[in-house]
Amino acid sequence: MSRHLLSAADLDADEATAVLDTAAEMANVAGREVKKLPTLRGRTVVNLFYEDSTRTRISFEAAAKRLSADVINFSAKGSSVAKGESLKDTALTLQAMGADAVVIRHGASGAPHRLADWVDGSVINAGDGTHEHPTQALLDAYTMRARLGRLAGLKVAIVGDVLHSRVARSNVLLLHTLGAHVTLVAPPTLLPVGVGAWPADTSFDLDAVLPSSDVVMMLRVQRERMGDSFFPSVREYSRRYGLDGARMRQLPAHAIVMHPGPMIRGMEIAPEVADSPRSTITEQVTNGVSVRMAVLYLLLGGMNQ
Amino acid sequence: MTFLIKGVSLLGGEPTDLLLRDGVVAEAGTGVSAAGAQVIDADGLVALPGLVDLHTHLREPGREDAETVETGSRAAALGGYTAVCAMANTEPVADTAGVVEQVWRLGRRAGLVDVQPVGAVTVGLRGEHLAELGAMATSAAAVRIFSDDGHCVSDPRLMRRALEYVQAFDGTVAQHAEEPRLTENAQMHEGEISARLGLTGWPAVAEEAIIARDVLLAEHVGARLHICHVSTAGSVEILRAAKARGVRVSAEVTPHHLLLTDERTTTYDPVFKVNPPLRTGADVAALRQAVADGVIDAIATDHAPHTVEDKECEWAYARPGMLGLQTALPVALEVFGQQWDLIAERMSRAPARLAGLDGHGRHPATGEPANLTLVDPTARVSVDATAQASRSRNTPFARMTLPGRVVATFLRGEPTVLDGKASR
Numbered sequence: 185m186s187r188h189l190l191s192a193a194d195l196d197a198d199e200a201t202a203v204l205d206t207a208a209e210m211a212n213v214a215g216r217e218v219k220k221l222p223t224l225r226g227r228t229v230v231n232l233f234y235e236d237s238t239r240t241r242i243s244f245e246a247a248a249k250r251l252s253a254d255v256i257n258f259s260a261k262g263s264s265v266a267k268g269e270s271l272k273d274t275a276l277t278l279q280a281m282g283a284d285a286v287v288i289r290h291g292a293s294g295a296p297h298r299l300a301d302w303v304d305g306s307v308i309n310a311g312d313g314t315h316e317h318p319t320q321a322l323l324d325a326y327t328m329r330a331r332l333g334r335l336a337g338l339k340v341a342i343v344g345d346v347l348h349s350r351v352a353r354s355n356v357l358l359l360h361t362l363g364a365h366v367t368l369v370a371p372p373t374l375l376p377v378g379v380g381a382w383p384a385d386t387s388f389d390l391d392a393v394l395p396s397s398d399v400v401m402m403l404r405v406q407r408e409r410m411g412d413s414f415f416p417s418v419r420e421y422s423r424r425y426g427l428d429g430a431r432m433r434q435l436p437a438h439a440i441v442m443h444p445g446p447m448i449r450g451m452e453i454a455p456e457v458a459d460s461p462r463s464t465i466t467e468q469v470t471n472g473v474s475v476r477m478a479v480l481y482l483l484l485g486g487m488n489q
Numbered sequence: 490m491t492f493l494i495k496g497v498s499l500l501g502g503e504p505t506d507l508l509l510r511d512g513v514v515a516e517a518g519t520g521v522s523a524a525g526a527q528v529i530d531a532d533g534l535v536a537l538p539g540l541v542d543l544h545t546h547l548r549e550p551g552r553e554d555a556e557t558v559e560t561g562s563r564a565a566a567l568g569g570y571t572a573v574c575a576m577a578n579t580e581p582v583a584d585t586a587g588v589v590e591q592v593w594r595l596g597r598r599a600g601l602v603d604v605q606p607v608g609a610v611t612v613g614l615r616g617e618h619l620a621e622l623g624a625m626a627t628s629a630a631a632v633r634i635f636s637d638d639g640h641c642v643s644d645p646r647l648m649r650r651a652l653e654y655v656q657a658f659d660g661t662v663a664q665h666a667e668e669p670r671l672t673e674n675a676q677m678h679e680g681e682i683s684a685r686l687g688l689t690g691w692p693a694v695a696e697e698a699i700i701a702r703d704v705l706l707a708e709h710v711g712a713r714l715h716i717c718h719v720s721t722a723g724s725v726e727i728l729r730a731a732k733a734r735g736v737r738v739s740a741e742v743t744p745h746h747l748l749l750t751d752e753r754t755t756t757y758d759p760v761f762k763v764n765p766p767l768r769t770g771a772d773v774a775a776l777r778q779a780v781a782d783g784v785i786d787a788i789a790t791d792h793a794p795h796t797v798e799d800k801e802c803e804w805a806y807a808r809p810g811m812l813g814l815q816t817a818l819p820v821a822l823e824v825f826g827q828q829w830d831l832i833a834e835r836m837s838r839a840p841a842r843l844a845g846l847d848g849h850g851r852h853p854a855t856g857e858p859a860n861l862t863l864v865d866p867t868a869r870v871s872v873d874a875t876a877q878a879s880r881s882r883n884t885p886f887a888r889m890t891l892p893g894r895v896v897a898t899f900l901r902g903e904p905t906v907l908d909g910k911a912s913r
């Protein structure tokens with residue numbers, strides 16, 4: 185693996201599979217009484233979060249601690265970051281602290297790429313703007329493989345605000361690498377101009393896609409998009425693109441329903457669907473820790489040493 | 490001081506001697522001699538009329554930490570320029586006779602190029618009320634080009650009025666064509682790469698829609714119109730059609746839009762962030778063709794210095810703009826080769842005509858003002874961002890090796906650059 189994980193495209197099929205296999209081993213550790221491995225003892229992992237995302241931060245923190253790393257949380261609130269310190273100056277501070285890895289969540293697309301130019305340690309993109317969220321894609325792939333036994337040949341529908349979704353971008357890239365077939369389903373306003381170059385099909389018709397889908401991944405749709413005329417109303421959006429009980433019953437019996445969270449019940453997903461046995465939402469959270477352990481392990485302590 | 494330039498090739502022609510005295514070319518020919526003249530051996534060098542930039546941001550007053558009239562003038566002289574048009578988006582905005590005269594005087598004091606101020610079209614560049622265009626025209630700065638550059642005059646009625654009004658003093662409105670609603674929060678060219686990078690797109694249509702509208706407005710009222718930094722193939726087609734039916738429209742393109750594409754954005758390094766954004770390879774090809782066939786009249790730098798803090802940051806937070814004065818001629822040579830007449834037309838004669846700068850853009854013949862630049866066409870120079878005369882270092886051409894080196898620049902017979910170094 186290369187030094188950083190900035191994009192899901194940084195991983196080839198062997199590397200991505202190695203992450204998923206390693207994550208499976210990590211999951212066994214999580215099931216043991218003593219949940220810690222000594223692998224990263226003495227190494228420092230910094231969580232640098234410019235956006236509030238408690239769930240992702242906690243997931244990375246748990247992953248690093250289970251590998252015995254020292255974890256420093258550097259959140260935007262109450263730190264020099266909030267006082268207008270530049271990303272570059274923050275990078276120099278982290279460099280001086282000897283950070284072995286920096287996990288960064290940032291509202292600006294490409295911020296992790298900038299950071300990677302300024303620090304010697306590994307940079308892990310934990311979500312940048314509307315660009316990518318590669319560990320989310322890895323945990324999604326892990327979850328699909330755990331539930332359905334394979335990734336190659338799976339038909340995956342990703343539904344919702346693709347335009348603004350870093351989860352969609354990373355999933356398209358990773359699932360393509362791993363041999364799955366992705367169809368993006370959205371109103372035309374929420375697909376980016378240029379989406380034709382992505383290794384995925386597109387559709388405006390959810391009902392046409394569901395019967396042949398092995399996986400349906402629902403993306404969060406923010407209400408504010410309505411104000412920008414991406415769609416006329418929440419009601420119309422959920423009628424055309426929301427996953428309710430009736431739509432769920434169009435799926436093949438084995439199909440699963442995923443959501444990266446946090447979800448808006450009643451908007452893109454009905455409570456009945458979120459709470460059904462098809463839903464993998466809580467597994468995704470659990471698998472997130474294992475996958476992030478695997479990423480830290482492979483970037484910092486694993487195969488390269 | 491009298492200078493005798495020996496054996497220079499005028500626009501690539503046979504070696505000629507030029508005697509510069511009292512601000513003019515006193516003699517041009519072979520075997521010229523003059524007692525007491527400082528002789529410059531110009532064997533192998535090419536003489537061009539001093540370059541004229543229609544579009545320069547000198548940042549003074551207001552952002553002297555990024556550039557001053559003096560540092561920008563020095564960069565211009567080193568780039569082979571003898572005149573630059575200073576854009577109005579300073580702080581305060583150059584929207585009154587007082588501010589344009591201040592910029593004009595600062596230019597005179599620096600004395601390295603003629604600094605011709607551009608006046609704002611609207612008060613504070615806000616796009617609401619016309620600035621006192623007539624007062625700027627009759628000021629000591631004698632403003633002829635008016636532009637809200639950095640902002641589009643997007644209100645069609647206000648644009649119509651501006652186009653009409655400036656005809657009273659032979660003015661031109663230079664439009665920064667950017668439909669503001671279509672470019673809210675826009676970060677880069679909208680296309681395959683913006684989709685991949687998750688950066689908000691700046692669609693070509695936002696430029697083309699304004700150019701189409703303004704061409705029709707100019708046609709309707711019979712006014713002159715200039716389009717700043719044309720960046721798309723679609724814009725070229727609109728201009729081509731407008732010119733073919735006789736609309737009085739002129740256009741410029743930047744060196745960076747002639748050489749670089751949106752592929753550069755993939756590093757997220759904001760040194761490549763610019764407005765309008767870098768476009769696709771197909772756009773670059775159309776722009777080159779438009780320069781070659783005259784649909785685009787001028788190459789203009791849009792020299793836009795920014796401090797390190799405004800560029801060494803996240804892409805979305807960075808200011809748009811690139812340095813251009815010291816690299817424009819090398820980029821033109823890289824793109825068009827040694828087509829000296831084309832380069833003289835697009836970088837000196839046409840911009841001088843459009844800006845009404847009578848002493849510039851003239852062939853260095855006997856009796857003409859001695860505004861000229863000497864270029865070593867065989868030199869290849871690696872661009873060093875830290876070695877720019879500009880106070881800023883945001884050149885997108887850093888580490889690129891480009892052809893051509895400006896050896897000397899003369900402004901009214903006095904050297905502003907000699908041996909590749911600024912005279913002051």
Ligand SMILES: [Zn+2]
Pocket residue numbers: 638639640665717718764765
């Ligand atoms: Zn502009």
